[in-house]
Amino acid sequence: MTPTLWGRWQTRLLLLGTIGLLITIGFGALFGNFVTPLALLGYVLLLGLAWDIVYQALQSLRWDRDWPPLFMVGGGLLEALLLWGLIKADFLWAGLGLAGLPGVAPGLTLAQFALHYGTVFTVIFLIMFGPMKVIFLKWRFRGGQFF
Amino acid sequence: MPTLSEPSLPSFFEQRQLSIGTLKHSSLPLEETTYLTIGAGVGSFIWVDHLIIHGVDPTTIVALGLEARPYARFRRLCRNSQILDHDRLRSDSGGTPDNIWAWPGYALREMGRDLRCGRVRHAARLAWQIFSEPVLHDPFTPQAGDVFTSLDREARRIGWRTIRRFGLARAVRKTNDGRYVVAYSPTMALKGGCRLIVARYVHLAMGYPRVRVLPELHQYRQQMDYSRHFVNTYEPHDHVYRRLRQTGGAILLRGRGITSSRIIQKLYEVYGHNPNIRILHLMRSPKPNGPHYEYARRLTRNHFDHQPYNFPKACFGGDLRRVMEQANDRERAELISLWGGITTAKRPLWERIITTGLTEGWYHIRFGRLAWVEPAQNGITVAVQGDVAWSEETQLRVDFIIDATGLEVAPERSPLWRDLLQCYGLPKNRAGQIKVTNDFEIAALRNTPGRVFTGGIMSLGGPFAPVDSFTGLQYAAQKSLESLIAQGAPGVRRLGPVRSVVQWSRWAVGVSP
Numbered sequence: 267m268t269p270t271l272w273g274r275w276q277t278r279l280l281l282l283g284t285i286g287l288l289i290t291i292g293f294g295a296l297f298g299n300f301v302t303p304l305a306l307l308g309y310v311l312l313l314g315l316a317w318d319i320v321y322q323a324l325q326s327l328r329w330d331r332d333w334p335p336l337f338m339v340g341g342g343l344l345e346a347l348l349l350w351g352l353i354k355a356d357f358l359w360a361g362l363g364l365a366g367l368p369g370v371a372p373g374l375t376l377a378q379f380a381l382h383y384g385t386v387f388t389v390i391f392l393i394m395f396g397p398m399k400v401i402f403l404k405w406r407f408r409g410g411q412f413f
Numbered sequence: 414m415p416t417l418s419e420p421s422l423p424s425f426f427e428q429r430q431l432s433i434g435t436l437k438h439s440s441l442p443l444e445e446t447t448y449l450t451i452g453a454g455v456g457s458f459i460w461v462d463h464l465i466i467h468g469v470d471p472t473t474i475v476a477l478g479l480e481a482r483p484y485a486r487f488r489r490l491c492r493n494s495q496i497l498d499h500d501r502l503r504s505d506s507g508g509t510p511d512n513i514w515a516w517p518g519y520a521l522r523e524m525g526r527d528l529r530c531g532r533v534r535h536a537a538r539l540a541w542q543i544f545s546e547p548v549l550h551d552p553f554t555p556q557a558g559d560v561f562t563s564l565d566r567e568a569r570r571i572g573w574r575t576i577r578r579f580g581l582a583r584a585v586r587k588t589n590d591g592r593y594v595v596a597y598s599p600t601m602a603l604k605g606g607c608r609l610i611v612a613r614y615v616h617l618a619m620g621y622p623r624v625r626v627l628p629e630l631h632q633y634r635q636q637m638d639y640s641r642h643f644v645n646t647y648e649p650h651d652h653v654y655r656r657l658r659q660t661g662g663a664i665l666l667r668g669r670g671i672t673s674s675r676i677i678q679k680l681y682e683v684y685g686h687n688p689n690i691r692i693l694h695l696m697r698s699p700k701p702n703g704p705h706y707e708y709a710r711r712l713t714r715n716h717f718d719h720q721p722y723n724f725p726k727a728c729f730g731g732d733l734r735r736v737m738e739q740a741n742d743r744e745r746a747e748l749i750s751l752w753g754g755i756t757t758a759k760r761p762l763w764e765r766i767i768t769t770g771l772t773e774g775w776y777h778i779r780f781g782r783l784a785w786v787e788p789a790q791n792g793i794t795v796a797v798q799g800d801v802a803w804s805e806e807t808q809l810r811v812d813f814i815i816d817a818t819g820l821e822v823a824p825e826r827s828p829l830w831r832d833l834l835q836c837y838g839l840p841k842n843r844a845g846q847i848k849v850t851n852d853f854e855i856a857a858l859r860n861t862p863g864r865v866f867t868g869g870i871m872s873l874g875g876p877f878a879p880v881d882s883f884t885g886l887q888y889a890a891q892k893s894l895e896s897l898i899a900q901g902a903p904g905v906r907r908l909g910p911v912r913s914v915v916q917w918s919r920w921a922v923g924v925s926p
């Protein structure tokens with residue numbers, strides 16, 4: 267599937283809001299804290315909407331205007347890095363008079379973050395390469411859009 | 414391709430609209446169906462597959478064509494142009510004419526087969542290829558044989574044998590009850606007389622009208638035993654390689670699309686057996702730079718335009734698909750020549766062959782056009798007229814001319830399309846092909862409730878750029894299905910998520926839809 271901007275947004279919203287949410291609830295149960303994983307999911311979604319604009323701009327520099335799997339993974343890593351950077355940017359939050367990134371427990375470890383983020387990303391990545399096309403017949407032609 | 418020696422059609426076919434009463438009272442055998450596709454090639458197969466998976470009763474569908482297997486003509490054209498069953502095609506893994514969902518793609522299937530046969534390394538290599546394409550690796554393309562085998566399997570699953578029937582369609586007319594009648598010959602010889610079949614929905618998928626015969630070739634063929642020295646890549650021409658292998662020789666090659674790349678590869682294989690081979694690649698003009706669209710430019714090397722598929726990937730489903738759909742007729746024609754045109758894929762082997770050939774001197778590129786061709790002792794004398802900079806005429810003696818400039822696309826070259834153009838004055842688009850709506854309907858043929866759809870090369874310049882590809886044929890089929898659903902055509906049901914998954918599961922286990 268070669269995404270359009272609307273397609274990126276709609277697919278992100280749908281997949282994070284369903285599969286992503288389920289996995290996140292699972293991690294909430296595992297870590298004994300639902301707020302942090304849910305807040306992280308919310309940040310991935312919100313920041314992602316902005317990232318998607320950047321991806322789409324980069325995509326239009328390519329002759330084929332495609333978005334190869336390698337770029338998807340690269341994008342996923344960048345998004346994770348930025349989010350982890352935000353979690354750890356204490357000076358920033360202090361400046362804003364906050365204890366940290368709102369909703370995220372200060373004790374969140376990198377391993378917990380990586381496990382949660384990595385699982386959500388991998389499952390969604392795999393679903394986009396197959397099952398999505400089966401469930402939504404027109405999805406691939408519409409650049410990931412449902413509407 | 415058969416050419417019609419045009420034995421007379423029933424006289425009532427001169428009218429634009431025929432009365433059902435007249436048809437019933439004529440002495441010609443007449444039958445009725447709901448859905449009829451003409452061609453029975455890959456495009457017809459994909460349309461029928463969509464209909465059946467969307468719930469249509471197979472007994473209400475007829476596919477009229479000349480060959481039993483849907484890929485028969487495609488395979489013949491591939492073989493002639495030196496793509497054998499183990500060679501790789503040009504589409505991506507998800508170009509799956511046997512599977513309307515495009516998943517699993519051919520890469521995954523090939524990996525599965527590798528793993529079952531214990532070829533773990535090859536499977537891993539494929540996994541890496543589809544993951545890293547086209548950035549670190551050239552894109553995966555399926556083996557032609559795998560596509561054919563998968564089509565055979567799907568044909569069995571949907572009962573293609575009972576849907577397909579032999580018939581050379583000769584004319585299509587509207588009837589006065591909102592349907593269409595097709596006159597066809599039940600035998601190739603046209604001696605079997607004429608039969609009629611009436612249908613409410615007709616799909617025209619006759620593919621390319623024929624092999625392109627350039628004027629020089631045509632002239633030469635009228636003078637000489639043509640098949641020997643001046644060949645078109647889409648016609649059988651294996652004798653050329655056999656002769657070259659034995660005695661070597663000089664070849665003049667025309668065309669710089671993917672077919673010519675494949676021919677150069679074949680000649681290189683022959684060169685391995687007989688180094689006494691020289692290739693002169695005649696190109697119209699130099700191509701130092703590829704075209705650009707907005708901020709991007711197409712890659713060009715050694716005067717070959719490179720892109721993985723016949724159109725940029727986003728034309729198959731990304732933002733360029735939308736641009737095309739929303740463009741007007743003139744813009745569409747411009748975009749087609751900008752994004753499409755004559756291109757080849759960037760494959761390491763092909764690049765290596767060209768570079769080696771240029772360095773070692775057995776492969777030359779020359780710009781100009783073929784001015785004239787004359788038979789010579791055991792070969793041909795050709796005159797090459799230089800391009801603007803060097804407009805001198807050079808005479809050369811070559812053993813063979815291989816013409817890889819393609820297939821004929823003009824609708825007038827097909828007797829059936831020509832008849833339709835004449836009878837109904839079908840409008841053409843700016844690209845010179847048949848004008849279709851965004852649903853691939855030929856609006857000028859509407860006979861409410863009846864509809865005529867098309868797809869493939871005839872709809873080039875319409876709402877979708879890569880119409881002549883497996884994915885393009887699927888897109889056209891899907892759009893026509895949407896239109897049929899909207900009008901409540903018999904048996905067609907929307908394929909929502911649940912039904913889609915159920916149907917896919919049936920495909921996966923191989924039971925009929």
Ligand SMILES: Cc1cc2nc3c(=O)[nH]c(=O)nc-3n(C[C@H](O)[C@H](O)[C@H](O)COP(=O)(O)OP(=O)(O)OC[C@H]3O[C@@H](n4cnc5c(N)ncnc54)[C@H](O)[C@@H]3O)c2cc1C
Pocket residue numbers: 451452453454455456457477478479480483484485486487490491494502503504508580581582583618619620621829868869870881882883884886
């Ligand atoms: C060499 C080559 C390689 C290609 N490689 C790829 C690729 O790698 N990937 C990809 O996606 N696409 C590829 N394509 C493009 C495309 O997928 C094929 O051209 C495909 O076969 C098109 O299907 P079609 O139904 O339009 O035509 P066809 O498959 O050619 O079917 C048309 C059928 O109509 C029949 N017919 C014609 N006139 C009549 C009549 N009057 N009555 C009854 N029957 C008639 C013909 O005999 C033929 O069997 C390739 C094309 C060629 C030529």
